[in-house]
Amino acid sequence: MIKVKGLTKDYGARRAINNLTFDAEQGEIVGFLGPNGAGKTTTMRILSGYMPPTDGEAVVAGFDVVTDSIEVRRRVGYMPETVPLYRDMSVYDFLKFMADLRHLPNAEDRIDETLELVAMTDRADGYIGNLSKGMKQRIGLAQALLHRPEVLILDEPTIGLDPGQVVEVRELIKEIGKERTVLLSTHILSEAQNICDRVLIINKGKIVTEDTPENLQARLVGAERVILRIRGEQDDLPLLLKKVKGVEDVEPRSDGSVEFAFAPGRDVRPEVARALIKEGYDLLEMRLVGLSLEEIFLELTGSEGKGN
Numbered sequence: 013m014i015k016v017k018g019l020t021k022d023y024g025a026r027r028a029i030n031n032l033t034f035d036a037e038q039g040e041i042v043g044f045l046g047p048n049g050a051g052k053t054t055t056m057r058i059l060s061g062y063m064p065p066t067d068g069e070a071v072v073a074g075f076d077v078v079t080d081s082i083e084v085r086r087r088v089g090y091m092p093e094t095v096p097l098y099r100d101m102s103v104y105d106f107l108k109f110m111a112d113l114r115h116l117p118n119a120e121d122r123i124d125e126t127l128e129l130v131a132m133t134d135r136a137d138g139y140i141g142n143l144s145k146g147m148k149q150r151i152g153l154a155q156a157l158l159h160r161p162e163v164l165i166l167d168e169p170t171i172g173l174d175p176g177q178v179v180e181v182r183e184l185i186k187e188i189g190k191e192r193t194v195l196l197s198t199h200i201l202s203e204a205q206n207i208c209d210r211v212l213i214i215n216k217g218k219i220v221t222e223d224t225p226e227n228l229q230a231r232l233v234g235a236e237r238v239i240l241r242i243r244g245e246q247d248d249l250p251l252l253l254k255k256v257k258g259v260e261d262v263e264p265r266s267d268g269s270v271e272f273a274f275a276p277g278r279d280v281r282p283e284v285a286r287a288l289i290k291e292g293y294d295l296l297e298m299r300l301v302g303l304s305l306e307e308i309f310l311e312l313t314g315s316e317g318k319g320n
């Protein structure tokens with residue numbers, strides 16, 4: 013369980029997070045979605061008991077992060093953005109080292125269980141330096157899980173992984189999240205939507221909005237832009253597109269393609285395709301392009317009229 017009220021952190025004159033209020037229950041995976049510099053890492057370090065806030069309160073696993081930071085650290089598993097791993101240690105020795113730091117009783121059993129959980133048992137004797145990025149990430153997760161924490165805080169756990177590894181780590185997090193409270197950060201919308209039960213969108217130190225992935229999707233439907241490419245001359249294309257009902261924001265691009273958007277909830281691609289074919293164009297490409305986080309913020313806040 014995580015309960016945060018009015019959390020604020022200043023680095024000197026710079027306010028990194030500003031009056032954050034949210035909570036996360038046991039069995040819930042909550043995502044922190046925001047661009048670089050949004051304040052994700054700052055918040056996570058505070059919630060892990062490694063840095064005090066400037067103002068506000070946070071209770072994690074029943075303990076206050078300021079007055080009971082040691083109790084918090086006992087109950088939280090924290091996976092930082094870059095896990096400090098010792099290349100020259102074996103996987104097992106590294107986890108033993110981490111278990112000893114935590115004064116874990118029956119460390120050997122815990123390590124075996126954890127290796128099993130992250131599917132690294134057969135790598136226990138291998139050197140960390142020889143592991144793939146995906147496996148290192150799993151060791152990062154393993155060290156966060158060693159003491160069976162109630163609360164897991166994972167800072168960009170899939171960053172730098174190849175697509176196959178991303179899927180593996182996501183599945184692992186979902187599995188682990190069934191019985192614990194998980195707060196994870198990401199700057200990828202689809203990742204937040206894929207893993208989380210609830211998404212908090214954070215920008216410039218503030219929570220912009222909070223919703224379930226399903227509702228976020230509904231709020232963003234049709235917000236995607238389309239890139240269209242035809243064979244040959246495209247000069248008349250913008251004019252033609254503008255005649256199709258629902259097509260908005262037509263813009264020729266420098267590479268010879270044309271970009272347009274459509275009104276929320278109204279995918280006009282079939283109509284566009286019909287209109288093009290009717291006019292005798294050869295359609296080479298029509299693809300949806302994802303929104304940037306900036307565009308998502310605009311979309312989500314603009315439509316509610318509460319932008320900052």
Ligand SMILES: Nc1ncnc2c1ncn2[C@@H]1O[C@H](COP(=O)(O)OP(=O)(O)O)[C@@H](O)[C@H]1O
Pocket residue numbers: 023026027028029046047048049050051052053054055
């Ligand atoms: N140790 C620090 N000293 C000064 N400013 C910092 C420090 N850490 C982060 N910041 C600033 O605080 C803001 C939030 O950073 P951070 O929490 O790392 O965001 P995120 O993890 O979302 O990228 C940024 O503007 C960043 O430059």
Ligand SMILES: [Mg+2]
Pocket residue numbers: 052053054093167
């Ligand atoms: Mg960060």
